[in-house]
Amino acid sequence: MSFAFYLIAALTVAGALAAVLLKNTVHCALALTVAFAGLAFLFLQLDAQFVGFAQILVYIGAVAILVVFAILLTRGSETPKDGGIFSRTWLVGLAVAAAVFAMLGWAVLQSVAGLPRATPEPTVTVGDIGVALMGRYVLPLEIVALLLTAALIGAVIVAMHEKEGSK
Amino acid sequence: MFETADQIFVLLKHWLVGLLPMALQPVAGVVLSVAAIVCFFPALFALTTVFERKGLGRIQNRIGPNRTGPFGILQPVADGIKSLTKEDIVPLSADGAVHFLAPVVLVVAVFMGFAVLPMGRNMVLADMDAGLLFYFAIGASTELSVFMAGWSSRNKYSLMGAMRAVAQMISYEVALLLSSVAVVMISGSLSLTKIVEAQNHYSYGLPHWYIFTPWGLAGFVMYAIATTAETNRSPFDLPEGESELVAGYHTEYSGFKFALFFLGEYLAMFSISGLGTTLFLGGWTAPFSFLTWVPSWFWFFSKLMMSIFVFIWLRGTLPRLRQDQLMNFAWKFVLPMCLLNLLVAGLWRFMGDGWLRWVICSAILVAAYVGLGWEEMRRMHIGARSYRYAE
Numbered sequence: 001m002s003f004a005f006y007l008i009a010a011l012t013v014a015g016a017l018a019a020v021l022l023k024n025t026v027h028c029a030l031a032l033t034v035a036f037a038g039l040a041f042l043f044l045q046l047d048a049q050f051v052g053f054a055q056i057l058v059y060i061g062a063v064a065i066l067v068v069f070a071i072l073l074t075r076g077s078e079t080p081k082d083g084g085i086f087s088r089t090w091l092v093g094l095a096v097a098a099a100v101f102a103m104l105g106w107a108v109l110q111s112v113a114g115l116p117r118a119t120p121e122p123t124v125t126v127g128d129i130g131v132a133l134m135g136r137y138v139l140p141l142e143i144v145a146l147l148l149t150a151a152l153i154g155a156v157i158v159a160m161h162e163k164e165g166s167k
Numbered sequence: 168m169f170e171t172a173d174q175i176f177v178l179l180k181h182w183l184v185g186l187l188p189m190a191l192q193p194v195a196g197v198v199l200s201v202a203a204i205v206c207f208f209p210a211l212f213a214l215t216t217v218f219e220r221k222g223l224g225r226i227q228n229r230i231g232p233n234r235t236g237p238f239g240i241l242q243p244v245a246d247g248i249k250s251l252t253k254e255d256i257v258p259l260s261a262d263g264a265v266h267f268l269a270p271v272v273l274v275v276a277v278f279m280g281f282a283v284l285p286m287g288r289n290m291v292l293a294d295m296d297a298g299l300l301f302y303f304a305i306g307a308s309t310e311l312s313v314f315m316a317g318w319s320s321r322n323k324y325s326l327m328g329a330m331r332a333v334a335q336m337i338s339y340e341v342a343l344l345l346s347s348v349a350v351v352m353i354s355g356s357l358s359l360t361k362i363v364e365a366q367n368h369y370s371y372g373l374p375h376w377y378i379f380t381p382w383g384l385a386g387f388v389m390y391a392i393a394t395t396a397e398t399n400r401s402p403f404d405l406p407e408g409e410s411e412l413v414a415g416y417h418t419e420y421s422g423f424k425f426a427l428f429f430l431g432e433y434l435a436m437f438s439i440s441g442l443g444t445t446l447f448l449g450g451w452t453a454p455f456s457f458l459t460w461v462p463s464w465f466w467f468f469s470k471l472m473m474s475i476f477v478f479i480w481l482r483g484t485l486p487r488l489r490q491d492q493l494m495n496f497a498w499k500f501v502l503p504m505c506l507l508n509l510l511v512a513g514l515w516r517f518m519g520d521g522w523l524r525w526v527i528c529s530a531i532l533v534a535a536y537v538g539l540g541w542e543e544m545r546r547m548h549i550g551a552r553s554y555r556y557a558e
Contacts, residue, residue: 026318030265033311049297053304061307061340065333068314072330126297126357 004045012038025071033064050126173462176203177289200292204281212433213243219479226483250426258321258419265319270420270427273312277431279305280438285360287451287464298359299351302442303344306397309435310336313406313416316428320419328415331490332399332406338497339396339403345505346389349382349512350446359442363450372456376449381528382512385536387447389505391477394439396497398432400478402485405493440474441467500539507535 015034022028036059043052133141171178180203184196217232217240224231232239257266283298285291295301310333317329351357354365368375377383396403407415417428444450448470451463488496511528518524 024262027262027265030311030315049295050300053297053300056304057300057307060311061304062337065310065314065337068311068318069330069333072318072326126300127355 008038008041008045029067029071033060036060036064050129169460173288205278208434208437209430211437212430215433215475217242222479223483250423253422255422255424260321261419262319265315269312269316269319270424273309273431274427276305276309276312277434277438283359284438284441284445285363285450286467290464291360294360297357299347299357317416322419325416325418328406332416335396335403335406335493338494339393342389342497342501342505343393343397345509346386346393347446349386349508350377352512353516359445363445366449367452369456374449374452374454378447381532382508382515383447385508385532389501390443392501394443398436398439401482402488403493404487405490436475436478437471440471443474444470
């Protein structure tokens with residue numbers, strides 16, 4: 001655990017906390033982007049270049065923009081008047097969050113016990129990932145591609161239908 | 168002798184770093200390279216603004232700036248002093264923190280793009296395995312800063328400009344990525360230095376640049392269109408349309424913050440031209456084998472400045488597109504043509520050497536472009552010009 005790790009972890013946690021605690025929804029979205037960036041830095045710190053850059057490209061370049069557009073187009077950017085940022089069912093939320101955290105923690109602790117202690121660090125280049133995607137994991141890749149194409153066509157059809165209705 | 172001229176900046180850096188104690192040397196090397204980039208490109212930006220205004224003046228039959236210094240060459244200095252001394256106005260209803268952060272985020276993100284560009288032999292700051300991916304990842308985060316600027320200004324023109332800019336940048340980023348993927352398919356690497364090395368061969372004195380292949384030429388045209396849109400340059404400068412949106416997302420910025428936006432836009436132009444040079448125009452390699460004695464950095468910056476000249480030329484020549492034309496052009500023309508280009512690049516890769524792949528790949532591309540052109544022209548019904556009111 002190096003100094004860089006603590007710095008990045010602090011940035012990520014601060015971003016995530018700000019995303020939950022800030023009042024203005026657009027500020028929350030921007031704070032969430034900071035958390036995304038922190039996660040990308042964590043990947044980069046682990047020498048996973050491809051995953052780190054893909055995280056930036058997809059989450060900061062696309063997901064954050066999508067979130068922001070959704071907020072602006074649905075009038076969600078207006079700050080609620082009646083103070084208080086906590087929802088009324090915060091107790092249930094806390095219970096669910098604690099359960100998820102306990103489950104993840106349990107899984108992580110189990111996996112550490114199951115792994116052999118000193119494995120040599122694998123050196124994975126971007127080329128290796130490409131070969132693996134095109135070779136061993138080609139079927140999942142194609143299925144994802146099909147799913148995304150279906151989603152794309154669906155989005156176009158939804159948009160077209162709306163246009164015809166307005167005529 | 169030629170070797171020294173070629174590596175002069177690298178040698179200079181090693182000499183300077185060598186003066187420091189051993190423990191500081193790795194850090195000093197990085198700091199020195201970063202400082203070189205941070206000093207050089209803004210200087211180039213200052214020169215480019217004056218060349219642009221002069222060039223546009225020429226195209227529009229005017230003189231252009233000619234009052235400050237000989238031939239107006241000191242104009243950028245005057246502009247810099249002006250923007251530094253102007254009052255920095257922040258609108259009362261603006262979102263202070265985001266309003267302040269937007270130009271900073273933009274300039275930082277744009278500067279980071281230069282880190283992976285090989286500007287000469289051995290002249291690259293960070294030679295990453297996934298350099299191209301890094302470049303696009305960083306480029307994607309500039310969209311967010313444009314949005315931040317537009318939204319935090321609390322001005323409907325700014326917000327509309329930002330929304331236009333983000334929609335346009337996302338649409339054309341797809342084309343930008345797809346036209347670059349063809350290069351990755353052929354060279355088999357995401358590392359920009361390896362892509363340049365792959366083009367550094369000569370036959371009959373002519374270089375093996377990717378632009379001199381059928382898929383490379385088509386890809387370069389698509390790349391050029393996408394970069395023009397991505398940097399919000401004319402004819403794709405709708406987000407900044409002065410006549411309709413005042414100035415788009417930076418309407419509410421004044422003084423040095425506006426200068427930062429201006430700087431960011433030009434730096435993005437330099438870095439994306441540099442990337443295009445690296446991908447399609449052979450990076451720092453010489454255009455003829457008998458010219459390889461000229462320093463490599465000279466070729467890189469010549470090609471970069473040629474691209475900038477084309478940007479200026481286009482700005483002086485073409486009128487602005489309409490928003491629906493812009494979107495239709497991106498999704499119904501550029502994107503399908505990029506996909507076709509991927510197919511052609513795949514064919515090129517697996518047909519092996521020989522003249523047959525030249526014929527087949529060229530035939531597919533020419534047939535697609537000519538066919539599409541014919542079909543569109545037939546639908547347009549272009550006849551003699553008719554006037555509704557004038558006659």
